[in-house]
Amino acid sequence: MMQGLQNILLIYVLRCLGQIVHGSDIINGKKAPENSMQYVVSVQNTDGHICGGFLVTEDFVVTAAHCDVENPTHVVLGSHNIKKGYQINIEKKFKPPSYSNIWWGNDIMLLKLSRKARLGCKVQIIQLPCAEMNVKADQVCQVAGWGRNRTGGENIDDLRVVSVSVINRYVCREQWPGLSASVICAGGYGTDKGFCQGDSGGPLVCNGLVVGLASFNKNYNCAYPDVPNIYTDISKHLKWINWILLTATSS
Structure with a gap:
């Protein structure tokens, strides 16, 4: 009811x-300065860029839950130009059990990467x-x-x-x-x-x-x-x- x-x-x-x-x-x-926001990543599927995201640990990215409908397969990081970064595959996706659609909130998803990102001058966490x-x-x-x-x-x-x-x-x-x-x-x-x-x-x-x-x-x-x-x-x-x-x- x-x-x-x-x-x-x-x-x-x-x-x-x-x-x-x-x-x-x-x-x-x-255009974002090259020495800023190195935690931002491109979430992609086999056709290319679909969503943004950001690195919160060496192997976890946060993005929006509704991005899952586009079947993300990997992320690209290490450059503000998404054609010049390097790729890490997505191992597992996590969405809150309470998420159903964007209007009701909880539009958040964690992406577990298949390996740890190489942190440094061009890749950082936030x-x-x-x-x-x-x-x-x-x-x-x-x-x-x-x-x-x-x-x-x-x-x-x-x-x-x-x-x-x-x-x-x-x-x-x-x-x-x-x-x-x-x-x-x-x-x-x-x-x-x-x-x-x-x-x-x-x-x-x-x-x-x-x-x-x-x-x-x-x-x-x-x-x-x-x-x-x-x-x-x-x-x-x-x-x-x-x-x-x-x-x-x-x-």
Whole structure:
């Protein structure tokens, strides 16, 4: 009965808001400096780049759960140009048991790599939050990805980054009625900067700490988004992440 009511609510919300679209294309950003964000990786399948992600240990990458529909097989790291990096196969994928679709939240996935990445000047890990946290409204953060940089454009080879401001959660829920509580809103509302369609899973970084990953937006207009961009709040999933890292490493 409860599941049926949830499905009805989801249909109602989608009809009211229009089409929800996965993505993390960088709009009105700039090419990322070569000595920055070396933890960002390209998640790929046999056809090439499908999503962004970021390295949190030598052999684990975090990305978006909905990227699994594209059957990712490997990651590319070691260069901001995805044609120049090196490849590591994906050994296993982990999604929260509570994940069902992007609207209900929990859009996060851990990728266990088949071997450890070679850490160094061009490959680094990024720190996860130590505890559950609430990112302050108006805080300026950065999001990065390899997606299209304009409406109707094509994916790009070089990593791009853009600064976005965190949006007050109450303002965000006015624009996205029924939105999950385990998300962060930043960019795409009252600005022409943020992400759009393309490679989800890119990191939202505030003061050197990865706090979110790109999950979804609305419609296909990358130039003037009319609602906030939605990110999975990583701090809300720390217990699950740490459990997976511990059990998968020891097994």
